[in-house]
Amino acid sequence: MGSFEKFMVVMLVAAAAGFISVSADPDLLQDVCVADLSSGVKMNGYACKENFTADDFFFAGLSKPGLTNNTFGSVVTGANVQKIPGLNTLGVSFSRIDYAPGGLNPPHTHPRATEIAFVLEGELEVGFITTTNTLFTKTIKKGEIFVFPKALVHFQKNNGKVPAAVIVAFNSQLPGTQSLGATLFAASPEVPDYVLSQAFHIGSTKQVEKIKSRFAPKK
Ligand SMILES: *[C@@H]1O[C@H](CO)[C@@H](O)[C@H](O)[C@H]1NC(C)=O
Numbered sequence: 001m002g003s004f005e006k007f008m009v010v011m012l013v014a015a016a017a018g019f020i021s022v023s024a025d026p027d028l029l030q031d032v033c034v035a036d037l038s039s040g041v042k043m044n045g046y047a048c049k050e051n052f053t054a055d056d057f058f059f060a061g062l063s064k065p066g067l068t069n070n071t072f073g074s075v076v077t078g079a080n081v082q083k084i085p086g087l088n089t090l091g092v093s094f095s096r097i098d099y100a101p102g103g104l105n106p107p108h109t110h111p112r113a114t115e116i117a118f119v120l121e122g123e124l125e126v127g128f129i130t131t132t133n134t135l136f137t138k139t140i141k142k143g144e145i146f147v148f149p150k151a152l153v154h155f156q157k158n159n160g161k162v163p164a165a166v167i168v169a170f171n172s173q174l175p176g177t178q179s180l181g182a183t184l185f186a187a188s189p190e191v192p193d194y195v196l197s198q199a200f201h202i203g204s205t206k207q208v209e210k211i212k213s214r215f216a217p218k219k
């Protein structure tokens with residue numbers, strides 16, 4: 001094969017790879033489409049604002065640790081299209097997650113995105129579980145990276161004596177989060193007790209009620 005043919009084969013493979021793009025969000029059709037978060041127009045993403053400024057592409061909210069004084073000892077601060085309107089149609093976003101000593105970001109999934117985490121501070125036990133129920137787990141420390149594949153259940157736990165923090169990136173402007181405990185035990189309207197007791201092989205619905213009460217917002 002001559003060098004031109006080789007070049008064409010490479011170009012065709014590249015074009016095919018682009019066609020079956022693994023990007024999570026659909027590609028954009030214009031330079032920018034800054035989200036008009038107040039628009040009532042419902043579409044896949046947000047309607048575009050007529051006028052925008054540099055501030056629509058700016059967010060300072062990840063510069064400081066979030067408050068971790070809650071029952072899980074962790075807090076997620078999103079930097080997605082709802083905070084940065086300029087991200088609309090661009091297919092990326094960040095979050096910062098802070099963990100108190102002992103803090104847990106409980107098992108959850110992001111239905112629309114792969115997540116790549118970079119440790120800012122501390123050390124974390126992290127893991128994801130595949131659809132064959134295999135756990136892939138590792139302890140990661142400052143400066144290290146771990147990947148959570150799109151839609152798979154995953155968690156992070158700070159077993160250390162000092163706070164930990166990560167910055168995570170998503171290939172979606174709004175990855176969405178379903179936290180398994182809250183999804184099942186704090187849904188509104190409620191998932192029936194008999195569904196949960198049968199699903200979790202719990203004999204009585206009393207235990208389901210007990211778990212639900214712990215997920216209920218503190219009055
Ligand atoms: C956008 O800017 C133009 C030009 O300054 C102005 O005429 C128009 O009213 C603005 N639109 C909105 C929705 O603010």
Ligand SMILES: *[C@@H]1O[C@H](CO)[C@@H](O)[C@H](O)[C@H]1NC(C)=O
Nearest residue numbers: 066067068069070071072218
């Ligand atoms: C967490 O701490 C902040 C600031 O100290 C306080 O305003 C807030 O009420 C606390 N939240 C909880 C759930 O204790």
